[in-house]
Amino acid sequence: MTNQMITAQGLTKTFRSKGQAVEAVRPLDLAVAEGELVAFLGPNGAGKSTTLRMLTTLLPPSAGEATVAGCDIRSDAAGVRRRIGYVGQGNSAGHTQRVRDELLAQGAFYGLGRRETRVRADELIESLELGQVAGRTVQALSGGQKRRLDIALGLIHRPALLFLDEPSTGLDPHSRANLWEHIVDLRRATGTTIFLTTHYLDEADQLAERVMVMDHGAVIADDTATALKSSLAGDRVTLSFATATDAAVAAARIGGEVEPGDARTVAVVERDGSRALPRWIRELGDVDLEVVGATHRQPTLDDVFLALTGRSLREEAAHAQPAEAEGADAHSATVAA
Numbered sequence: 001m002t003n004q005m006i007t008a009q010g011l012t013k014t015f016r017s018k019g020q021a022v023e024a025v026r027p028l029d030l031a032v033a034e035g036e037l038v039a040f041l042g043p044n045g046a047g048k049s050t051t052l053r054m055l056t057t058l059l060p061p062s063a064g065e066a067t068v069a070g071c072d073i074r075s076d077a078a079g080v081r082r083r084i085g086y087v088g089q090g091n092s093a094g095h096t097q098r099v100r101d102e103l104l105a106q107g108a109f110y111g112l113g114r115r116e117t118r119v120r121a122d123e124l125i126e127s128l129e130l131g132q133v134a135g136r137t138v139q140a141l142s143g144g145q146k147r148r149l150d151i152a153l154g155l156i157h158r159p160a161l162l163f164l165d166e167p168s169t170g171l172d173p174h175s176r177a178n179l180w181e182h183i184v185d186l187r188r189a190t191g192t193t194i195f196l197t198t199h200y201l202d203e204a205d206q207l208a209e210r211v212m213v214m215d216h217g218a219v220i221a222d223d224t225a226t227a228l229k230s231s232l233a234g235d236r237v238t239l240s241f242a243t244a245t246d247a248a249v250a251a252a253r254i255g256g257e258v259e260p261g262d263a264r265t266v267a268v269v270e271r272d273g274s275r276a277l278p279r280w281i282r283e284l285g286d287v288d289l290e291v292v293g294a295t296h297r298q299p300t301l302d303d304v305f306l307a308l309t310g311r312s313l314r315e316e317a318a319h320a321q322p323a324e325a326e327g328a329d330a331h332s333a334t335v336a337a
C-alpha cells in the first residue's frame with residue numbers, strides 16, 4: 001500500500017474578522033501519497049495559504065484532524081516541524097548574512113552536526129546552483145536566487161515533505177522556469193513529496209502530477225491536469241462563416257454559440273474537437289453552409305476553472321499578481337522546530 005504523507009479529515013479554519021466569521025477553509029479531506037508533486041491552485045483568498053499553515057502547524061485548525069509526515073498536527077506539532085520543510089511567503093532570511101552562513105545557521109537550528117551541516121550546505125549550493133553567490137549577502141541576490149536559497153533552507157534537514165507557498169510568484173518567466181526545473185530535479189533525485197501553491201496555471205499544468213483546485217475554502221477539483229481538462233473542459237473549436245445568418249443557422253445545427261464579439265463565428269466546446277471538426281464541415285456543407293475558417297484549441301486549466309466556477313482564474317490572477325522583475329523581493333520563512 002502507498003504510504004500517505006498527508007491525510008486530513010474535516011480540517012477547517014474559521015477566522016473572526018470585525019465580528020464576522022470568515023470560513024477560510026471549509027471541512028477539507030485530503031490524502032497526499034509519499035513522493036507526489038501536488039500543485040494547489042486557486043484565486044486570491046481561496047484558502048490555500050491557510051490550509052498550508054494548518055498542515056505545517058503554524059495555525060491551529062478550528063476543527064478536524066490531520067497527520068503530516070506521520071505526526072498528528074495537534075498533538076505532535078514538533079514532530080511535524082522536524083520532518084517537513086516549509087517555504088512560506090514571508091522572508092525570514094537575514095539579509096546581511098551570507099548565503100552559505102545562512103544555510104549553516106539553518107542546519108544548526110535543526111540540530112545537525114557541524115560537519116554534516118557543511119556537507120549538506122555544499123550539496124544544496126550545488127544542486128540549486130548557488131555556487132557563484134554562496135559568498136554574497138542575501139540582500140545582494142536576485143529574486144530567483146533568493147527563492148532558490150529559500151528552497152535550500154527548507155531542505156537543509158532532508159525533510160520527507162516540502163511545502164512551498166507560491167515559490168515562483170514575483171519572478172519573471174525565465175526565473176520561474178529555472179526554479180521549476182530545480183524543484184522537479186530535486187523531487188526526481190530525492191523522492192521528496194512536494195506540496196505547493198501557485199497562481200500560475202501553466203506551471204501546474206506542465207509540471208505537477210496532481211492538481212488540486214480550491215475556491216471559497218473548498219477543494220472543487222483534484223486529479224491530474226490531463227484528466228481534469230478532458231473531463232471538465234472540452235476542446236474549443238471555432239467555425240467562421242461568410243454571414244451572420246449562416247453562423248446563426250450553423251450554431252443551432254451543431255450545438256454551438258455565436259461568439260459575442262463576432263456574429264460570423266460560432267464557438268463549440270467538444271470533448272474531441274479534432275474529430276468533430278471535419279464531421280461538422282461535412283454536415284454543414286450538406287445543407288449549403290460553407291465553413292470559411294476554423295480554429296481548434298486544447299483546453300487549459302483556466303477552462304477547467306471556468307467550467308467549475310463560471311470565472312476565469314487567469315483574469316483574477318492577472319489582476320491580483322502583476323509579474324515583477326527578477327530583482328523583486330523574495331519572501332520565505334522556514335518553520336522553527
Ligand SMILES: Nc1ncnc2c1ncn2[C@@H]1O[C@H](COP(=O)(O)OP(=O)(O)OP(=O)(O)O)[C@@H](O)[C@H]1O
Binds near residue numbers: 050
Ligand atoms: N488572520 C486572518 N484573519 C481573518 N481572515 C483571514 C486571516 N487570514 C486569512 N483570512 C481570510 O481567509 C481567506 C483565505 O485566505 P488565504 O490567505 O488562505 O487565501 P489564499 O488562497 O492563500 O490566497 P492568496 O493566493 O492571495 O495567498 C481570505 O478570505 C482571507 O481574507
